[in-house]
Amino acid sequence: MKALVRLFRTTAFKLSLAYLVLFGIGAALVLTRVQINVEDLFDEQTAQTIDADIRGLAEQYSEGGIRQLVEVIERRVRTPGASLYLVTTFSGELVVGNIAELPPDLPDGSELVEARYQRRGEATAHHRAMMRLFQLPGGFRLLVGHDLQDRKLLRGILRRALVASLFWLIAIGTLGGIIVARRILARLDKLSASARRIMSGDLDQRLPLMGADDELDRLAGNLNAMLERIEQLMAGLREVSDNIAHDLKTPLTRLRNRADAALRSASTTEHYRDALNDMIEESDGLIRIFDALLMIARAEAGYCSDFMGEVDAARVAADIAEMYEPVAEEHGARIELATAEGLTFRGNRELLGQALVNLVDNALKYGANEPGAVVRVAARRAGDGIEIEISDRGPGIATKDRDRVIGRFVRLENARSRPGSGLGLSLAAAVARLHGGALRIEDNEPGLRVVVALPATCADATRPPSAPVAPLATGFAAGTSPRAR
Amino acid sequence: MREMRILVVEDDSEAGAYLVKAFREQGHVADHAADGLEGYAAAAEGRYDVLIIDRMLPKLDGLSLISGLREQKIDTPALILSALGQVDDRVRGLRAGGDDYVSKPYAFSELLARVEALARRRGGPKQEETVYRVGDLELDRLAHKVVSAGQEIVLQPREFRLLEYLMKHAGQVVTRTMLLENVWDYHFDPQTNVIDVHISRLRAKIDKGRETPLLHTIRGAGYMIREGAR
Numbered sequence: 001m002k003a004l005v006r007l008f009r010t011t012a013f014k015l016s017l018a019y020l021v022l023f024g025i026g027a028a029l030v031l032t033r034v035q036i037n038v039e040d041l042f043d044e045q046t047a048q049t050i051d052a053d054i055r056g057l058a059e060q061y062s063e064g065g066i067r068q069l070v071e072v073i074e075r076r077v078r079t080p081g082a083s084l085y086l087v088t089t090f091s092g093e094l095v096v097g098n099i100a101e102l103p104p105d106l107p108d109g110s111e112l113v114e115a116r117y118q119r120r121g122e123a124t125a126h127h128r129a130m131m132r133l134f135q136l137p138g139g140f141r142l143l144v145g146h147d148l149q150d151r152k153l154l155r156g157i158l159r160r161a162l163v164a165s166l167f168w169l170i171a172i173g174t175l176g177g178i179i180v181a182r183r184i185l186a187r188l189d190k191l192s193a194s195a196r197r198i199m200s201g202d203l204d205q206r207l208p209l210m211g212a213d214d215e216l217d218r219l220a221g222n223l224n225a226m227l228e229r230i231e232q233l234m235a236g237l238r239e240v241s242d243n244i245a246h247d248l249k250t251p252l253t254r255l256r257n258r259a260d261a262a263l264r265s266a267s268t269t270e271h272y273r274d275a276l277n278d279m280i281e282e283s284d285g286l287i288r289i290f291d292a293l294l295m296i297a298r299a300e301a302g303y304c305s306d307f308m309g310e311v312d313a314a315r316v317a318a319d320i321a322e323m324y325e326p327v328a329e330e331h332g333a334r335i336e337l338a339t340a341e342g343l344t345f346r347g348n349r350e351l352l353g354q355a356l357v358n359l360v361d362n363a364l365k366y367g368a369n370e371p372g373a374v375v376r377v378a379a380r381r382a383g384d385g386i387e388i389e390i391s392d393r394g395p396g397i398a399t400k401d402r403d404r405v406i407g408r409f410v411r412l413e414n415a416r417s418r419p420g421s422g423l424g425l426s427l428a429a430a431v432a433r434l435h436g437g438a439l440r441i442e443d444n445e446p447g448l449r450v451v452v453a454l455p456a457t458c459a460d461a462t463r464p465p466s467a468p469v470a471p472l473a474t475g476f477a478a479g480t481s482p483r484a485r
Numbered sequence: 486m487r488e489m490r491i492l493v494v495e496d497d498s499e500a501g502a503y504l505v506k507a508f509r510e511q512g513h514v515a516d517h518a519a520d521g522l523e524g525y526a527a528a529a530e531g532r533y534d535v536l537i538i539d540r541m542l543p544k545l546d547g548l549s550l551i552s553g554l555r556e557q558k559i560d561t562p563a564l565i566l567s568a569l570g571q572v573d574d575r576v577r578g579l580r581a582g583g584d585d586y587v588s589k590p591y592a593f594s595e596l597l598a599r600v601e602a603l604a605r606r607r608g609g610p611k612q613e614e615t616v617y618r619v620g621d622l623e624l625d626r627l628a629h630k631v632v633s634a635g636q637e638i639v640l641q642p643r644e645f646r647l648l649e650y651l652m653k654h655a656g657q658v659v660t661r662t663m664l665l666e667n668v669w670d671y672h673f674d675p676q677t678n679v680i681d682v683h684i685s686r687l688r689a690k691i692d693k694g695r696e697t698p699l700l701h702t703i704r705g706a707g708y709m710i711r712e713g714a715r
Contacts, residue, residue, distance in 0.1 A: 277705055280705065284592070287590055291674065319671070323669060323679055323683075324679060326679075326682040326683055327678070330682055349671075350673060353673065354671075357673070357679075
């Protein structure tokens, strides 16, 4: 019973029921229309038959007067049939015919009317007929008619056809509805069962596909893609929390060790002072990591979009290039700047500046170790948007690592030995996404090219980031290294 | 640096006491107010040189406190302390009438340098000097000329602005973030050693051949330009 109730509640069943009602109404309308048309046709034919009869009788009357008319009618009534005749005298007595008496209230004249009549030899007037009444000279009256029994039969047949077809329509429709609903219900049950398994923690499970490529399969396919994405994010989250644990614990341990060491072995005020200074530096590094994480989180939440204004990307690129020029010189490298004109867009100058600082810092740290190395900072228009490119001729990043490296705290092997938190590229990527753009990591053949692609108008910067979080970074450690003092 | 009168409005009593103690150790007069209304009442008397105001305060929040003072035409420089420290928070704080913004956790040296810079600005609206002098180093702001011991030095535009800012605050500690804010007009943490490299370039130009350098590095804080060794 419960299963049946469930079945009746399915959309499929309700839909079939709705269609059933619609089809039923349609069938009833069609059959009713057919009936009306058939009856009209029947009535017309009856009228024509009566007219023909009247014409025949009129001929007889004009040939032989009332006597010949009576004779003809007498002959005709002897053979049973649907045709009705009656001739009465002026006083209403029957002369000849197969009707018992003139039906009451029959209008005089040549009008064709439908009326009840009584057959001769029967007790009641329960037949219906079309009839016409004529006044003849001498007070005689002539009634010519046609029985409507056939029409009644026909009406009955049509009505039974209507009822039968409605019955079959409902029977087949309900059955079909139940079958379709059960089929869909069975598939949905399978999907829900898988969904429940997934919810209970079996995240590797996927929803079954029937291979029918219908709407349910497409839905299941999309849900599977969503699950895939969620699994990726979860994995990313796990990685981040593992990394946070590692990357924050390492400096915290160092901090603690220094305090401990100072307590145990420092003898002079000078020693204590040095230890405390070291610890402050270490704390500053930690704070910086926290700040960067917070900023990434905020940028990803679209938090800063209130504070956007007209920004000249070329100016920011030039500022940062100029800021890092002496640093490059210390490395024995130089920064090459190439900016186009009129690169204004809607954005946040501070955030863009910070993103570029991280990228240029990375390029100098990892891509410009050879004397005479060149780091190129270029800003240009690209389609509707703006691209700022930071490229170097260093070792670059292997193709397989390029997606990974944008992730928070990701540091590639060759970067682990150097100062850095692994947040710089994540931060740059988050800033790009906040502006509705993206960070691309490309091969500079040789070297690395990081492109900050920004749309000219950030129409929808507040939308949640659609680009995957993890696959944007490189294991380039970002420039959140402890400040040199 | 002459004595400053400082009001610290901070609801965390430990943090407030720490600041008051630290400023007193520097030879300044510091008072503590524990909530927004108390802070407003004290600041409204107008006898302080600098206000240090926490953003989140009981009874009256820091930004409302400052805008209230500004409406009363009390323009004591106000420095906002905030645990938030993001770009938008800074903008909001400055819009409310704050004069500077430091995010928690901060280094006291940074806070001190900024408070001193604010108090100095208060120290009378002296006409903007057109020539700054420290020892025999002269910077002419109008002519964009720097003369050291009678010799003209050629500086890049950015080096000129760096030296200009340092000389404007001669005798005061100027932190790296202050330099990034005022010379480059960016408000993030400079990270790495970018500012140091610019300073050492400048130093190479102005202190070359000098027996006692003018441009000093203050460990754990920043830089200072001043005449003679300590």
